[in-house]
Amino acid sequence: MNRQGILIVVSGFSGAGKGTLMKELLSRYEQYALSISATTRAPRPGEEDGKSYFFKSREEFQQMIEEHALIEYACYVGNYYGTPKAYVEEQLADGKDVILEIEIQGARKVKEQFPKAVLLFVTTKDAQTLKERLIGRGTETLEVIEQRLARAVQESEGIEEYDYLVINDELETCVKEIHAIIESEHRKIERSMELIHNVREELKSFAKGES
Amino acid sequence: MNRQGILIVVSGFSGAGKGTLMKELLSRYEQYALSISATTRAPRPGEEDGKSYFFKSREEFQQMIEEHALIEYACYVGNYYGTPKAYVEEQLADGKDVILEIEIQGARKVKEQFPKAVLLFVTTKDAQTLKERLIGRGTETLEVIEQRLARAVQESEGIEEYDYLVINDELETCVKEIHAIIESEHRKIERSMELIHNVREELKSFAKGES
Numbered sequence: 348m349n350r351q352g353i354l355i356v357v358s359g360f361s362g363a364g365k366g367t368l369m370k371e372l373l374s375r376y377e378q379y380a381l382s383i384s385a386t387t388r389a390p391r392p393g394e395e396d397g398k399s400y401f402f403k404s405r406e407e408f409q410q411m412i413e414e415h416a417l418i419e420y421a422c423y424v425g426n427y428y429g430t431p432k433a434y435v436e437e438q439l440a441d442g443k444d445v446i447l448e449i450e451i452q453g454a455r456k457v458k459e460q461f462p463k464a465v466l467l468f469v470t471t472k473d474a475q476t477l478k479e480r481l482i483g484r485g486t487e488t489l490e491v492i493e494q495r496l497a498r499a500v501q502e503s504e505g506i507e508e509y510d511y512l513v514i515n516d517e518l519e520t521c522v523k524e525i526h527a528i529i530e531s532e533h534r535k536i537e538r539s540m541e542l543i544h545n546v547r548e549e550l551k552s553f554a555k556g557e558s
Numbered sequence: 559m560n561r562q563g564i565l566i567v568v569s570g571f572s573g574a575g576k577g578t579l580m581k582e583l584l585s586r587y588e589q590y591a592l593s594i595s596a597t598t599r600a601p602r603p604g605e606e607d608g609k610s611y612f613f614k615s616r617e618e619f620q621q622m623i624e625e626h627a628l629i630e631y632a633c634y635v636g637n638y639y640g641t642p643k644a645y646v647e648e649q650l651a652d653g654k655d656v657i658l659e660i661e662i663q664g665a666r667k668v669k670e671q672f673p674k675a676v677l678l679f680v681t682t683k684d685a686q687t688l689k690e691r692l693i694g695r696g697t698e699t700l701e702v703i704e705q706r707l708a709r710a711v712q713e714s715e716g717i718e719e720y721d722y723l724v725i726n727d728e729l730e731t732c733v734k735e736i737h738a739i740i741e742s743e744h745r746k747i748e749r750s751m752e753l754i755h756n757v758r759e760e761l762k763s764f765a766k767g768e769s
Binding site for chain 2: 530539542543549
């Protein structure tokens, strides 16, 4: 691959099926790589450093913040989570399309630092479906479901800042749709400048009779 | 279909295969409609008014220009050719993605009046292939081929004004690629505002316990 990778931010309502979509994309197409987060939380059994997460001490994490080595970071229940810039940049340079699954605040920070990043928001076809999926999981209490729906209202306020809205009604269709969006993004003029330049120069040499 | 159609401008080098690509798109997918040009040239045997062209007298055409009923128009070998706005708007409102095959000057005028139009430029993978295809047709003299290549140099200067660069290396792949680009454009946030609005309002009603 000699094409430059695209940084893809995926956000979406809890219950919209982001996790499954990402898993499918990664297993079907070699061109994608998942960004690996850095965290200060302790590894759980089976979690590997540099694979599940980059596990860091609080001091190491603080230093990464100070050195601007993180694209974005946040604190959840006493632990830091962030996106190491170096890993993302390496994968992009290697031609991989790097997927970052984060929320709106993080998405904004990514867009600031990577203006060419493509921002996708995943939704169900309507709110009723979202509610039913959350209930259907059977793993959440009614209270948690209500919290998630309240949160979805907040999340929905930021949708206009994304580039694409993807409706996860049928998994198969949705995976193909996301892949088509990324492939189309690779066809954008600003990502084709090298080819344009080459064709133009070659045409000029023909016009001068240099062929 | 209740989605709004997209206006698609297709330009490209002579020899890049635009004509075949358009024919394939139209025959495979019902969602596309080809824009029908108005012209002052006389109908040729078999050409039907309102199908091949809208045939107009010079006076009628002049009137259309004055009434801004044409999105763009140009004069070739003494005859006028133009794109009637009304026909395009009707098809778009009907949910059709309308394809307009025109050159850069026309493309600019379309973009002014339809800022949401999607502009595609079709090229071969390199200039050598373009030259070989023009020679391979066997229908053109060397002089004509040289004229076309010289013209291609000029056309290539405007490529940056397009949205996408499509490489017609293999017809089958290219048709699918153009279709994927248009489908992806339908997923753009600015084209999904109605759905976003509905989901948001429904979520709010849930949060208020109105379900």
